[in-house]
Amino acid sequence: MQELKKEYKDLLPEKIIQEIEDSLPEKVSKTQLKEIFKRVLEEYENSQVDPGESVGLIAAESIGEPGTQMTLNTFHFAGVAEMNVTTGLPRIIEIVDGREKIKTPMMEIFLQKPYSEGEKIKELAMKIKSTLLEDLAKEFSINIGELTIELQLDREVIKQVGIREETIQKTISQGVKSITIKKTEDGFIIRPRAKGNESLNELYKLKEKLRALFITGIKNIQQVLPVKRKGEWIIVTSGTNLKDVMKLKEIDPTRTISNDIKEIRKVLGVEAARQSIINEVYKVIEDQGLNINVRHIMMVSDTMCMTGEVKGITRYGIVGEKASVLARASFETPIKHLLNAAIQGEEDHLISVIENVMLNQPVPTGTGLPTLKMKR
């Protein structure tokens, strides 16, 4: 076996050799083994793509054609009935656009051992969730006579979050400028530091500011939901903050993911972003009950990540960066491209498909690839 493995190392991809090894029955003779390798290699070589094959277009067709069958319903349930997630065509468009801000950011946080078995999961979830002052308050009211804001704390929630009331007081006084804060029986009284001319309007603004004051947890995580998936507890969140969540000791950083591709690019790099584009698109496609081979999605993902940055397939992204003037002009905003070409004296070497179509010349893919010269 080892000999054969060595022999075929350069001929077959690792994955296939591994698969052969895994699926061999217990008793195989050496000649049989040889025969197996020979046949697999033969099969492998027969199934290779032809040079010149327009694989990019095939990938585009493979995703574009079933696009008409996808639902437009933005919201769908991603395994959890409580969480809204963008799926279907809008999600694919969102990914392919390479948007900076996605519609429904989400994380799946995998946990280290005692937690993944459901232990103390509620506490951990609360720790991750970003807690605003609003969440801790039972009531927020403005005392018009005194020109103060009265805050009634919700002790139950405070207990759940596990935060001391003094800490809250400190965070408030640090977070908002020029106020005095006084502790009372069941909350705080907040008074703007007297300048003598506070209007009610300003007080109202202050109240809104206080409401959204970040107290504890991880920023941007608006909701947390512990779910049991495949016999393991995970935490699903809405809102993402990969960088800060990864710093937690309780989680499993190797599997924890976000669905925000640009964020993954920043935190984990292009390779991770590339894989996550593949995963996200594939998830949608599976969800819709469509059947598309992964390599087509890989092709899209690789095109987007080719430069080392995640670039959208738009006139500002990949398409706008093509080498050929005519190819760019034929996509969108032709006037702009032609004009810029004219002032820079750009030369179009007619290397891609569309320019040659324009000029009625053979295109450089498929049967147009070989450039054979013959003597008459």
Place this chain on the structure above:
Amino acid sequence: MADDYTAIHVHKKVQSITFQSFSPKMIKKIAVAKVVTPELYDKEGYPVDGGLMDIRLGVIDPGLNCKTCGSRLKECQGHFGYIELARPVIHINFVAHILAALRTTCRECGRLLLKQAKINKLLEELKQTEKEDGLDAKRAKIKAIITSARNTTSCPHCKTRQQKITLEKPTTFLENEKRVNPIEIRSRLEKIPDEDISLIGLESEFIRPEWMILTVMLIPPVTMRPSITLETGERSEDDLTHKLGDIVRINQRLFENINAGAPEIIVEDLWDLLQYHVTTFFDNAVAQLPPARHRSGQPLKTISERLKSKEGRIRHNLAGKRTNFSSRTVISPDPRIGMNEVGVPKIVAQKITIPETVTKWNMDYIKEFIERGAENYPGSNYIIRPDGKRKRITDETKEQLLEELQPGYVVERHLMDGDVAIFNRQPSLHKMSMMCHRVKVLPGRTFRINPAVCHPYNADFDGDEMNLHVPQTEEARAEAEILMEVQTQIISPRYGLSVIGCIQDAISGNYVLTKFIDLPRKEAAELLYSAGIDDFSKLGTKKILNGREIFSSILPEDLDFEGKAKDGTPVVIKKGKLVEGVIDDNAFGSEKALLFRRIHKKYGKDFTLKLMEQVSLLGIETLLKYGLSSGLSDIDMPKEATEKIEETLTKAKQATEDLIKQFRDGELEILPGRSMEETLELKIMEVLNKARNETGNIAQEYAKVSATTIMARSGARGGPLNMAQMAACVGQQAMRGKRIGKGYKGRTLSCFKEKDLSAEARGFVENSFKKGLTPAEFFFGSITGRDSLMDTALRTPKSGYLYRRLANAMQDLKVEYDGTIRDSAKKVVQFKYGEDGIDVSRSENGTINIKQIIQDVVEG
């Protein structure tokens, strides 16, 4: 002699195209006429010399000769003219560049507002970036340079203080709120030295900044703006001509006024007007300007509008082509023609021709076509002499042409059986939307196709039309045949399964045959014969044969297969005999036929195609002989089932009521992150959907074998859901993924009470289609219908645009000879296609079936 009729094919004529701008000098040089008068024609209707329709600019009238090149209509492609503008005018498309140039250079000395050392350094850097990272990186850099230079307050070269320059859109430049006229701007731009302009994104080799202010204007040739003669004999001029007429007229007036020494205000007004006309000549959709209009009020289509968008020159005329030798008509089905054939009406076949070169070996054969002429089929329409002259074959010319015919001539003969043609249905979303078929000339007026190839085209026969193209050269025919013929497209590159497969009655027919039918040998043979099979050796000698044995006789003898039918029961084929199981959608349908892929792999594409034809005919013939008709009684339920269904529905309704009560009492347990109302909706939806599914299951359980169940179970048409809706309960109607809630205030219809949240008031249809719907239920059904209609209408353009973007971005990725995937600039996208180089359409969905190979080897 061989050389005489070898066509000369030049592989590529154009190597590259360089874009650059015209200088005023160049404009005068390429122009053949100076336009000085706005008049177009004189009294006799003859184009005026020095007018816009000057015949030096090209000819558009038949019979006239071009004064410049001497050729006639269609031979002369036209020549440019020019106008001398009385005052310089800003070119609208360059406004941004002019602004950048003014802001970044000194108003006195014209130098870039950066220190000499920095300029030298940046020049060096720019060259470097262009070489290493390409033009895009360079453009980004230039942008940064422009922002850094424009904030300098005094010129580092001559120490002049700089003023703030702003642009008042569209074409007015202000310096300290005071207007700078184009003459001034032009003189400033003239001062900028060549070395400096490349730092603001202009290449001195191709453009000078002052060229962006027009002093002379190029007049496009008349061939680019032909006038049309209306039926009344009146001439109607092109939009561009109208616009140019305005420009010339105002320009003349401006000249006259300047020469007459008119007051400055009048001159300025005319100048502005000239600016407006020149601007709208280039772009009639400038945001701040009212578009120039026809007398009828519709905006003129000027140069920008001609190029832009889908109907513009680039996408409509350059990237999209028209073709001859094509035909379009309605399609209709014909299960008896081959799957790689297309039935072509005789009248089409007599119009579309194939050029056949005459050699001394096929002389007699071709002469027959000429003798039959254009009227008789199969004849020929034209003869092409070696010098390219075309001659129509008519009864009068026939004799003479026959005499004249010799090797090297080309005869265009009618389309005949076996010729290749490319068949296409829009929208052409994937490569299987254009496949090559063999022509089969048939009577009638429609194209005929085998219903099994409907799926790749996404065609049906409710009035669909399709296009037929006939390739005219040997190369094109060879490519069509080898790369595009139907059998080469059986396995889809999208998911590695067949896109072509039996549909509808072909599937249910085989299901009936393999499940229910036993036949005497004689009848079995008859059935097979009617399906086009004449080899009965596999039938054996038994007196009574069952359906599986009959079906087996079309399978190859060494075929082994183990799979699952649609209902999960095993299907076993051993040594070409169907031992167990039934044949249904999972075996021969499109998109999931595993058996099919096996056969395709083992026996090749041509065999598969033939087998598919036979299977589908066998199914159809079975149904023809033994019948399959459905009726209302198909979905009759026994009393027991109806009771069960009713019980389930009552329970579900009760559960809903309970939930509503809990909600009203505020006792409903809220799901995290949801409001009470949302929780209620979610829970009710869950309960009702479960109820519908349950009733469906009951209906399935009690359904007797009937045509309807056969269709559903074989996968021919319809599914459990359709059965359930017909027999048991239609179920919850939804709009935008929610229960129906809108309509009147607080209720859906006036027959319900306000704030009624119950199942029936929010679109739950408890009746079955068979029982009949109440008016309210029917109304809810129509809401769902309209909602899905809207969804489709919104989705189509969205997904179309996504597809266009994907295709545009990836169209030039291809596999190179070294196995890498690269784009047109030879940048690597993938090192190996899909990480292992396996073609989806040549493998089992992108993988190699290693287990199968091991099994084959181990078992010998």
